[in-house]
Amino acid sequence: MTASSLPQVRRIAINTGGGDAPGLNAVIRAATLAALHEGWEVLGIRRGYMGLLEGDVDGEPGVFPLTANAVRGITHLGGTILGTTTRGNPFGLEVRQPDGTWGRVDRSDEIVQRCRELEIDALIAIGGDGSLNIAHALYQKGLPVIGVPKTIDNDLRATDVTFGFQTAVEVATDAIGRLHSTAEAHQRVMVVQLMGRHTGWIALQSGLAGGADVILIPEIPYHLDRIVEKVRERDRSRRRFSIIVVAEGARSADGEASFADASGRYGGIADRLAAEIGAATGKETRSLVLGHIQRGGEPIAYDRSLALRFGAAAVRCIREGSLGTMVALQGNDIRAVPLGDAVHDLKRVPPDSELVTTARQLGVSFGD
Structure with missing residues (x-):
């Protein structure tokens, strides 16, 4: 999708999936403030995609507004104010069957439909290889997505470094x-x-x-x-x-x-x-x-800075219509790379x- 074909952006959403990593909150803050600067509304989705599938998560709204006040003072905090899960793959969500056994169901279409109902123009998905593979599959179903690489393992080939690793x-x-x-x-x-x-x-x-x-x-x-x-x-x-x-x-x-x-x-x-x-x-x-x-714990300065750069770059990608991509550090610059290429293979030693x-x-x- 090019900038000329991109509808006017009014509302975006942010979620975090997979294992947590130091710097997640810095990405959330940067993306939120950059989007608000563009005049857009920002929604936070709790615990990966579960906030879209459930009316509430742990007694809190599954989807809620991210305002400047909501992200104030979180850059240095570990964890994620949105929560996360390693068991929230909407393409194979664990559910209890009528006979009491556990099985898996594909609820990915519900994710796409729910985003349309909420009039979400783009989703910033922050995650590692598993979460970004999910994001890429949702993009192929028509959900406008920008990926942000998060993993302490530093194993995503398309980016020199992932935040949280250092x-x-x-x-x-x-x-x-x-x-x-x-x-x-x-x-x-x-x-x-x-x-x-x-x-x-x-x-x-x-x-x-x-x-x-x-x-x-x-x-x-x-x-x-x-x-x-x-x-x-x-x-x-x-x-x-x-x-x-x-x-x-x-x-x-x-x-x-x-x-x-x-x-x-x-x-x-x-x-x-x-x-x-x-x-x-x-x-x-x-x-x-x-x-x-x-x-756990606070991210060091390097990861805070990289996470803030990634969050702001994700918003620039949305503004420019560069969807279906992942922001990546290559040399000294942040670039957008095709999401499919980014999750194609792990970066091994x-x-x-x-x-x-x-x-x-x-x-x-x-x-x-």
Whole structure:
């Protein structure tokens, strides 16, 4: 849709979907204020698309006006004032069947129809690969959409960086740094599990910055004996402790990623590795799962600034009629890229990348 064919914009909506990330509120604030500056009305949709499907969400209106007052003072806040969910895919929404079992139904047409009833001229969908795939599918059904890339995993190929990533790296790096003193005091091996289901960007960058001895990422399958040898090598050099950083989706060369439960949710690899390393080396080995601490809290300045730029750029895309796109950071500039291209493939860590090469030069083992 071009600018010349775009109807006059009067009302837009904003939603956030998938896992939360530091900087979501900054996007909401920037997009709201920029849209109000254009003279448009702005609606907030609660918990992804659930606010459109339900009359209210947790006792609050599912759709409500976003005013300048509603977004005042939220740039520095973690989380999202709109709420979010990882179970709100309208193309396969979980519902209880008459017989009491759970099934999935496609309610995507209701989303498009509800937006038309509310006279929403464009939707700014803030999310990661899953949420943006949903947004792209809705765009193909006729819903005018602009995507904003949000994921702490930094795994969207079309953008150099996603907001939330740098904050997650800072949190993880601080935690790794704090483990050095206690690991050295007790001569322990510490296995730190970080988020990263399919990509190892957080583990790689925080492990490198935090001085990890071993970094395990999904892109480089590991061998247990190589990890054990690294621990023994440090012992021989009188460095009788080791810090091992592992992405939750890392896998051994002869096995699969570790799963926490039957739903396919990743987890458990730190506990498993700690037990295996302890048994092989005889050293006291402890595990730590940093988990959702990486998602919580205030965004650092970089993520606040990037999120504000993304939010304002999304409004410019609507004004210019560049719909069905995602705003992306490429070099120093924010650009609009086709949404379909943006969600086509994940951005994975190249095993021969400069970051990996640097880590190897510093003596870091990847277990390969």
